[in-house]
Amino acid sequence: MIRILSGACFKAAGAAKPTLLKDIPVRQLHSTYDVAVVGAGIVGLATARELILRHPSLSFILLEKEKELSLHQSGHNSGVIHSGIYYTPGSLKARLCVRGATLAYEYCEKKRLPYKRCGKLIVAVEQEEIPRLKALYERGLKNNVRDLSVVDAKGIREREPYCRGIMALDSPYTGIVDWRMVALRYGADFEEAGGAVVTDYEVTDISMVKESPAGSTEGMKYPMALRDRKGNEVRCRYVLTCGGLYSDRLSQISGCSREPRIVPFRGDYLILKPEKNYLVKGNIYPVPDPRFPFLGVHFTPRMDGSIWLGPNAVLAFKREGYKVYDFNARDLADALSFSGLQKLIMRNITYGIGEMYRGVFIGAQVKNLQKYIPELSLSDVLRGPSGVRAQALDRDGNLVDDFVFDGGVGDVGSRVLHVRNAPSPAATSSLAIAEMIADEVESRFSL
Secondary structure, three states: OEEEOOHHHHHHHOOOOOOOOOEEOHHHOOOEEEEEEEOOOHHHHHHHHHHHHHOOOOOEEEEOOOOOOOOOHHHOOOOEEOOOOOOOOOOHHHHHHHHHHHHHHHHHHHHOOOEEOOOEEEEEOOHHHHHHHHHHHHHHHHOOOOOOEEEEHHHHHHHOOOOOOOEEEEEOOOEEEOHHHHHHHHHHHHHHOOOEEEEOOOEEEEEEOOOOOOOOOOOOOOOEEEEEOOOOEEEEEEEEEOOHHHHHHHHHOOOOOOOOEEEEEEEEEEEEOHHHHHHOOOEEEEOOOOOOOOOOOEEEEOOOOOEEEEOOOEEOOOOOOOOOOOOOHHHHHHHHOOHHHHHHHHHOHHHHHHHHHHHHOHHHHHHHHOOOOOOOOHHHEEEEEEEEEEEEEOOOOOEOOOOEEEOOOHHHHOOEEEEEEOOOOOOOOHHHHHHHHHHHHHHHOOO
16 A cells, blocks of 8 residues: 555645545556655755755656654754854855755745744853854854854843853844744645655665556656565656765765765754743853864754753763653664774763763753853753754764765666765755756756
């Protein structure tokens, strides 16, 4: 059986009431398409939307292994609309983030999706952080980040009365949104434009076939076959995968290299008790320390009114493991046997132990947060949700910080495009990333 997504799943995103489609036998499903997109996270949904809007005369299908869309990274993140401060000037990440933020705000306005432009302070609490903060300011200016300024201790208190620091970057263009709601709206756009969305379809084989589908009179127009564990098959001309936490494994099944490898890192958040929400107005971030691979803990307001604190960053024992004790033997063995992760751990052993300690003993996490809001106490916080980040690593233990495309080898490679890595902030940049991926698809395939 192939489960066709009921448009009711898009209801939260504001879509019009659709025709309800239930489980339909594969023989009744139109099973040949021009393009199949695998993976319905925010990048896959945005790209499928972009492609169908560019090519309305073609047929598209979107395949998702879960029973709902956007359940993983797209639905487990801090919800920030980033402004593009951190990234190397002129880099693809910087350009995509700045353009993506603009497109995201415009899209939310057009679709009447709620968001808040609550701003962000990047706060220096020690003198040694000042040179890095000033360098970050220069970087932000080169990236054309809107309305960026430097403020002193008084300026910090004016914007965040309970925050203490000696200098900060003020980014009023930074905002928050429910990214899963945005992703579902992308999916609704795709479906309304004529795209087919199929859930509960985990692609386990991507291959070229040597004969036409049964009953077809079109010869080998649809030479690519996508099969799932249940024996279902979808035929198409071209395949695009946006697999997120499984992007490396999706690439492997069509003959690509195992690298870069995806290693899952779990981030655990704390939640401020509602009666203490007055302590935080907008996003409060630390000055990044270049010695460490991740950003550090921060204060993040949410669209539902809650305040998230964190996250830490620890190795997840399961690629979609959101709880401390979630475990998958294959996922853990894949990670620990990879030389890239071993080298990353050895270079950051002290940092890693500290992250694990703070994950277990939240008092240590609160102590870090008190550098920014001294009035915060352990009794003010509760354990909150977690997210898992798909971190791409190379064999030398370097975080892969750029986009990676792969097509595989042989005949399959001429008809398949894998998005191996779409680095953070992929949600903020999603519409800009979709434009870039669609350009890449058009350059490789004869649509």
